[in-house]
Amino acid sequence: MKLTAAELCHRLKHELISFRYLVEEDIGVLAPFITCRQVQKGEVLWREGDPCDYVAFIAQGRIDIEKETEFEGKQVIVGVYGKGAIVGELCMLDQTPRSVTAVALEDSALLILSKENLERLIEENPALGVKLLKGMLLAVSTRLRKSFDRLTSIF
Amino acid sequence: MKLTAAELCHRLKHELISFRYLVEEDIGVLAPFITCRQVQKGEVLWREGDPCDYVAFIAQGRIDIEKETEFEGKQVIVGVYGKGAIVGELCMLDQTPRSVTAVALEDSALLILSKENLERLIEENPALGVKLLKGMLLAVSTRLRKSFDRLTSIF
Numbered sequence: 165m166k167l168t169a170a171e172l173c174h175r176l177k178h179e180l181i182s183f184r185y186l187v188e189e190d191i192g193v194l195a196p197f198i199t200c201r202q203v204q205k206g207e208v209l210w211r212e213g214d215p216c217d218y219v220a221f222i223a224q225g226r227i228d229i230e231k232e233t234e235f236e237g238k239q240v241i242v243g244v245y246g247k248g249a250i251v252g253e254l255c256m257l258d259q260t261p262r263s264v265t266a267v268a269l270e271d272s273a274l275l276i277l278s279k280e281n282l283e284r285l286i287e288e289n290p291a292l293g294v295k296l297l298k299g300m301l302l303a304v305s306t307r308l309r310k311s312f313d314r315l316t317s318i319f
Numbered sequence: 320m321k322l323t324a325a326e327l328c329h330r331l332k333h334e335l336i337s338f339r340y341l342v343e344e345d346i347g348v349l350a351p352f353i354t355c356r357q358v359q360k361g362e363v364l365w366r367e368g369d370p371c372d373y374v375a376f377i378a379q380g381r382i383d384i385e386k387e388t389e390f391e392g393k394q395v396i397v398g399v400y401g402k403g404a405i406v407g408e409l410c411m412l413d414q415t416p417r418s419v420t421a422v423a424l425e426d427s428a429l430l431i432l433s434k435e436n437l438e439r440l441i442e443e444n445p446a447l448g449v450k451l452l453k454g455m456l457l458a459v460s461t462r463l464r465k466s467f468d469r470l471t472s473i474f
Contacts, residue, residue, distance in 0.1 A: 231467055231468075253456070254463065254464055256460075257453055257456060257457040258457060258461075264467065286453075290445040290446045290448070294445050294448045294449055294452060297449060297452035300456055301408070301455055302412040304459045304460055305408060305411075305412065306413075307463060309418050311463060313386075
């Protein structure tokens with residue numbers, strides 16, 4: 165049985181780092197702005213250079229983030245993100261295209277928040293917008309911290 | 320002649336990535352929440368493990384971010400940030416201590432936003448809070464993108 169986006173939001177509230185600052189009633193307000201999308205193993209969510217129009221929260225499965233190296237066609241995996249993680253936030257705030265390629269490593273379920281809906285949510289409910297943005301900032305900061313850890317373990 | 324935090328905020332509006340979404344009148348509202356701090360070359364802003372109570376925007380100078388490696392006392396530089404950059408946002412949102420050490424590479428001027436003031440600003444003016452958080456998210460996302468670039472240039 166497939167769950168609706170609203171049901172998934174409620175279920176994942178405690179697992180999504182980006183939802184850290186939301187209380188139960190915030191989820192009820194947020195849910196209509198979010199849609200649910202199923203992706204098959206191997207499916208490409210977007211490629212480096214694609215236009216950027218949504219951010220995804222992983223409800224189930226794993227998403228692989230790849231980036232082209234200086235050797236054409238040779239890619240390096242810069243991250244593998246699982247349940248509870250945010251993907252695709254990198255280009256939501258400026259007008260740049262996708263800077264990485266995202267591929268489903270297994271059958272996955274995503275909660276999709278489009279750029280338009282994020283802007284509308286912030287406009288209509290700035291207090292909720294603040295909580296969501298704080299959570300997204302926490303998620304990205306935590307990822308950057310892990311990226312630093314990877315850099316220090318290389319040297 | 321030393322500039323006040325308010326004057327620095329206005330001057331730096333177009334150079335601080337975190338202030339990207341603020342309009343001129345927002346700066347007037349934000350400025351009283353911010354203080355200005357001068358640091359000397361070589362001065363340690365904070366060490367890995369210190370409590371985390373403020374975020375800094377670099378008004379002038381350069382700040383070196385270091386992290387301990389698995390070899391005790393051996394540190395690796397994970398970033399050098401210059402005018403317009405944000406430092407110390409990593410631990411502002413969770414309750415963890417500083418995860419990196421920050422040292423002034425040259426005489427620098429910082430705009431300091433304490434954790435308390437950020438919370439108070441968000442509480443009193445969520446619409447402005449949204450704009451500032453979006454800018455901070457943009458700053459951190461951009462840094463993460465650069466970190467990915469460094470990882471791909473290593474492989």
